[in-house]
Amino acid sequence: MQDFTLNPSDRSASGTDPEDMIACPTCDALYRLPDVAKGSRARCRRCHTTLTAPRDGAMTQIVMLAGTSFILMLAGVFFPFLELTAAGRTQRSSILDVALAYSDGPFVGLAIAVGALIVIVPLLRLLALIYVLAPMAFGWRPARDAIAVFRFSERIKPWSMAEIFIVSVAISLIKVAGLAHLSLGPAFWAFVVLVFVTALKDTFMCRLTIWKTLEQRSH
Amino acid sequence: MENAGTAQPLITARDRGLVGCPNCGRVHSAPVPAVCVRCSEPLRDIAHDRSLQRVWAWLAAGLIAYIPANIYPMLRTESLGRSSESTILEGVVELIQHESYFVALVVFTASIAIPISKFFAIIYLALSVQRKVRQGVHNRYRLYEVVEFIGRWSMVDVFVVAILAALVQLDFAATVNPGIAAISFALSVAFTMLSAQSFNPKLIWESGELSQP
Incomplete structure (x- = not known):
């Protein structure tokens, strides 16, 4: 991958159509948007924010990776992620069990929040991305309210905490190590793969390309 | 950093009287709409932030x-x-x-x-x-x-x-x-x-x- 920074639009080009320019979303630096070659990445010269990083077939790849993540997430929810053995008894815990552990009392809110951050928000994001990008991967018109849905998926991104959950499971494992014998279940590994697939998906995703495609195809 | 070497000085959209979308970077000239024409993000001038x-x-x-x-x-x-x-x-x-x-x-x-x-x-x-x-x-x-x-x-x-x-x-x-x-x-x-x-x-x-x- 080739990285380069953009040159600022020169002052003489005051007649340039706003559609051919981009203002860096984080620092407002103005650039005339060149045709960035596929596979390269254009960054803002001042704050190094990635402005655009188009790739061939990225939409299809993202949709497929999101589909993969979806299946991994289902496995992660229903299979046990930790198996605990003490006094000859074994207890397997799935994420569903974690959520149901506080089905009453003052900790219902906590359980809902934890479940949302680990499972619901990542799932919503995946579904939103598939909804927005699948029609574009096929070259169709955008789905209804695709703009609102994509905005929503970007908004909830920081609240998607599957990778933090993995670290938490590892810490729990060590904390209880003295109390009982613990081993990692299949769901834990599903989550590990999920985090890698999600990271891969996010590097493929060029937000500017998606917004421009949505804009062009909406008309 | 921005003043290094032969680099041209940076211009912000605001310097030009333009408003850049804080979400997708779409540039809007006056009259500036209330929301970005591309991604519907609300647009505000930074002076009124x-x-x-x-x-x-x-x-x-x-x-x-x-x-x-x-x-x-x-x-x-x-x-x-x-x-x-x-x-x-x-x-x-x-x-x-x-x-x-x-x-x-x-x-x-x-x-x-x-x-x-x-x-x-x-x-x-x-x-x-x-x-x-x-x-x-x-x-x-x-x-x-x-x-x-x-x-x-x-x-x-x-x-x-x-x-x-x-x-x-x-x-x-x-x-x-x-x-x-x-x-x-x-x-x-x-x-x-x-x-x-x-x-x-x-x-x-x-x-x-x-x-x-």
Whole structure:
């Protein structure tokens, strides 16, 4: 991958159509948007924010990776992620069990929040991305309210905490190590793969390309 | 950095009387619509930016929630008829006593070091923007990026408590229950995340702009 920074639009080009320019979303630096070659990445010269990083077939790849993540997430929810053995008894815990552990009392809110951050928000994001990008991967018109849905998926991104959950499971494992014998279940590994697939998906995703495609195809 | 070598001086959209979308970068010329024509993000001129009010409000909420998070127990453990409660700090001390130094370090970093330094970082960034400090724009922007990136990781302790409580159930000799601090700590982390998200990074760059002749 080739990285380069953009040159600022020169002052003489005051007649340039706003559609051919981009203002860096984080620092407002103005650039005339060149045709960035596929596979390269254009960054803002001042704050190094990635402005655009188009790739061939990225939409299809993202949709497929999101589909993969979806299946991994289902496995992660229903299979046990930790198996605990003490006094000859074994207890397997799935994420569903974690959520149901506080089905009453003052900790219902906590359980809902934890479940949302680990499972619901990542799932919503995946579904939103598939909804927005699948029609574009096929070259169709955008789905209804695709703009609102994509905005929503970007908004909830920081609240998607599957990778933090993995670290938490590892810490729990060590904390209880003295109390009982613990081993990692299949769901834990599903989550590990999920985090890698999600990271891969996010590097493929060029937000500017998606917004421009949505804009062009909406008309 | 922006003045290095033969590079052309940077121009911001604002210098040109244009408004750039803070979400997708679409440039709008006057008359500027209320929302971005491409992504529907609300467009506001930075001179009328009120985001700092939200930053301070969420930060205050986060600070208030952080107090009970440290005073009340995070975890209640009952083992062989004995019950013990531990706050965040006591949890770290216990881990050190059990010689799990690495985990102690992780929990200390996630639950104590990161939240407290995040409070100070946001206060510093907001004050520096309000007082129109011109120096260290790049470093301040980097600090903002770190705060945005790292804040979520404080949730580790909340998840650990939830996992332990679910795992160590009644069938066993020991039971583990979350304490009230788990809720207030989770709220504190969420409020501080909202505070950092409310911060408009363009304000940092804007204050630096003034230093250029």
